[in-house]
Amino acid sequence: MWIAIFCLSGLGLLASLGLGFVSRRFVVEVDPRIEAVERVLSGTNCGVCGYPSCSHFARAIVEEGAPVSGCIAGGEDTALALAKLMGVEAVTGEKKVAVVLCKGGKEESTTKFTYRGVEDCKAAVIISDGDKACSYGCLGLGTCEKVCPFDAVEISEDGLAIIDPEKCTGCGICVKECPKGIIQLVPVEKGVSILCHSDEKGSEVQKKCAVGCIACEICIRVCPFDAITMEGNLAVLDHERCRVCGLCIPRCPTETIHGRDWPFPHVEIIEDRCTGCGICTMICPVDAIEGEEKEVHMVSKERCVGCMLCVDRCPEEAIRVKAQSDSASELAA
Numbered sequence: 094m095w096i097a098i099f100c101l102s103g104l105g106l107l108a109s110l111g112l113g114f115v116s117r118r119f120v121v122e123v124d125p126r127i128e129a130v131e132r133v134l135s136g137t138n139c140g141v142c143g144y145p146s147c148s149h150f151a152r153a154i155v156e157e158g159a160p161v162s163g164c165i166a167g168g169e170d171t172a173l174a175l176a177k178l179m180g181v182e183a184v185t186g187e188k189k190v191a192v193v194l195c196k197g198g199k200e201e202s203t204t205k206f207t208y209r210g211v212e213d214c215k216a217a218v219i220i221s222d223g224d225k226a227c228s229y230g231c232l233g234l235g236t237c238e239k240v241c242p243f244d245a246v247e248i249s250e251d252g253l254a255i256i257d258p259e260k261c262t263g264c265g266i267c268v269k270e271c272p273k274g275i276i277q278l279v280p281v282e283k284g285v286s287i288l289c290h291s292d293e294k295g296s297e298v299q300k301k302c303a304v305g306c307i308a309c310e311i312c313i314r315v316c317p318f319d320a321i322t323m324e325g326n327l328a329v330l331d332h333e334r335c336r337v338c339g340l341c342i343p344r345c346p347t348e349t350i351h352g353r354d355w356p357f358p359h360v361e362i363i364e365d366r367c368t369g370c371g372i373c374t375m376i377c378p379v380d381a382i383e384g385e386e387k388e389v390h391m392v393s394k395e396r397c398v399g400c401m402l403c404v405d406r407c408p409e410e411a412i413r414v415k416a417q418s419d420s421a422s423e424l425a426a
Contacts, residue, residue, distance in 0.1 A: 124155055124156075126155045126178075126179075127148075127151050127152050127155045127156075128151075129178060130151040130154050130155060130175060130178060130179070131147055131148055131151035133167075133171060133174045133175055133178060134147040134150065134151060134164050134167060134171065134175075135147065135164055135166040135167040135171065135262075137166050137242040137243075137264075139166050139242055139264050139266055141165045141166060141264045141265055141266065142159075142163040142164055142165065143163065144159075147164075150163065150164065154175065154179065155179075160184070161175035161176045161179060161181060161183055162183055162184055162186070165262065165263055165264050165265065166242070166243070166262045166264040167262070168188065168262055168263075169183075169188065187280045187281070187282065188263060188280070188281045188282075189263035189278040189279060189280055189281060190256065190258045190261040190263050190278065190279065190281050191245075191246075191256050191261050191263065191265070191267050191268060191276050191277070191278055191279075192256065192276070192277050192278075192279050192286045192288075193231055193237075193253065193254045193255070193256060193275060193276055193288070194275045194276070194277055194286070194287070194288050194289060194290040195229070195230050195231040195253065195275050195288060195289065195290065196253070196288045196289070196304040196305075196348075196349065196351070197225070197227060197230045197231070197253075197301075197302040197303070197304055197305060198231075198233070198249065198251030198252050198253045199251050199252045200251055201251075201302055201303045201304045202225055202226065202227055202230055202301060202302040202303070203225075203226040203227075203300070203301050203302070204224045204225055204226060205221060205224055205225070205226050206221070206224055207224065208220070208223070208224040212234050212235060213234055213235070213236055213239075214232045214233075214234045214235070214236040214237075214271065214272050214273070215236055215270075215272045216234075217232050217234055218232070218272045218273070223273075225301075226300070226301040226302075227291055227293075227298070227301040227302050227305065228291075229273065229275065229289075229290040229291040229292070229293075230273070230275075230291075230301075230302065231252075231253050231254055231273065231275060232252075232273065233248050233249075233251075233252035233253050233254060234248075235248050235254070236270055236271065236272065237254050237267035237270060237271055237276060238254065240266050240267060240270045241266065241267055242264070242266070243260050243261065243262055243264075244260060245257045245260035245261040245262070246267060254267075254276075256276075258281065263278055263281075265278055273290070274290070275290045279332055280332055282337070283332045283335055283337055284337055284352055285330065285335055285337055285339065285341070285342070285350065285351070285352040286330065286350070286351050286352075287306060287312075287321070287327075287328050287329065287330050287349060287350050287351075288304075288349055288350070288351050289302075289304075289305045289306040289327065289328075289349045290327070291305050291306060291326075291327060292324075292325045292326050292327050293326060294308070294326050295307030295308045295309065295326065298326075303347065304347050304348055304349055305347060305349060306326075306327055306328050306347070306349050307346070307347055308323065308326040308327065308328065309346060310323060310328070311341075311344050311345065311346065312328055312341040312344060312345055312350060313328065315340050315341055315344050315378075316340065316341055317338070317340065317378045317400060317402060318334050318335065318336050318338075318400075319334060320332075320334035320335040320336070321341065328349075336400050336401055336402075337352070337399075338378075338398045338399060338400030338401075339352050339398050340378060340379070340398060340400070358399040358414050358415060359381075359392065359394045359397035359399055359414070359415060360381075360382075360392050360397055360399065360401065360403060360404060360412050360413065360414055360415070361392055361412070361413060361415050362389060362390055362391065362392060362411055362412060363410075363411045363412065363413060364389050366409045366410065366411035367389045367390055367409065367411040368387065368409055368411070369384060369385065369386055369387040369388045369389060369390060370386075370408065370409075371384070371386055371390075372403075372406050372407065372408065373390060373403035373406065373407060373412065374390065376402050376403060376406055377402065377403055378398075378400065378402065379396050379397070379398055379400075380396065381393045381396035381397040381398070382397075382403060399414060401414060
């Protein structure tokens with residue numbers, strides 16, 4: 094018995110010595126910069142950067158020169174911190190947030206049947222493309238809510254996915270996971286979206302949803318920037334062209350277009366520059382500017398929607414944009 098104990102103890106000692114030797118002999122030195130970079134990253138391991146985890150991305154930044162702006166989840170602050178750490182320049186783009194292109198909740202839309210299955214949109218679409226009569230509508234079963242690492246998605250009582258723009262980082266995970274393909278990333282500064290994804294004819298849309306796009310084209314006619322076009326039977330907004338003037342919002346008969354809250358920024362005339370040429374009065378789409386020829390013109394804050402058409406066209410650069418508040422700071426000059 095004692096012989097067995099001594100033998101086993103000896104084997105254990107030899108094994109530990111061998112492991113100690115191997116660990117020292119074949120140790121892999123970790124660049125301390127990789128650990129420092131990983132501490133700065135969001136830590137969500139979302140994979141949006143193109144790498145399977147934050148640790149893989151940290152190694153890619155240090156060893157392969159991957160862009161420090163690649164951590165979408167971390168946003169601009171993370172990119173700037175990484176740039177400072179690595180001694181490079183951060184090239185950051187415009188921040189984007191996710192928007193659900195559907196307003197048709199339980200009250201506004203009709204259903205084909207009562208769904209009593211797994212609470213997951215991917216599972217629901219297997220059965221006749223979901224219970225909603227509109228095959229393009231949000232099913233509200235929370236697939237996007239479950240995958241969001243930032244708790245930015247909530248399912249409303251009306252059965253719609255609602256995204257909190259304050260929490261959303263624009264990582265795009267929900268965009269990829271939505272089986273209906275109705276979640277879109279839009280620039281955070283562009284607060285106007287057409288919340289419908291249906292390509293059906295207007296008459297069919299009206300039968301299924303009270304707030305869907307009916308292809309009336311009113312929004313196209315009122316947009317002064319040609320930012321809205323028809324793709325099939327659906328009005329589509331080009332966010333690059335959109336100036337967030339909001340003219341289309343009150344004109345949409347089905348209230349499909351969602352936009353920023355009033356009050357909008359307004360323009361004001363720089364008196365010592367205005368020559369009274371009248372160009373601004375001719376191009377203003379809401380008749381917010383008045384004045385006699387060769388006299389300083391005036392802007393109505395109540396009617397101005399901040400579209401900035403006049404700012405672009407004023408030959409004397411006599412118009413600037415101001416925030417719509419008593420103590421507003423100048424936004425542009």
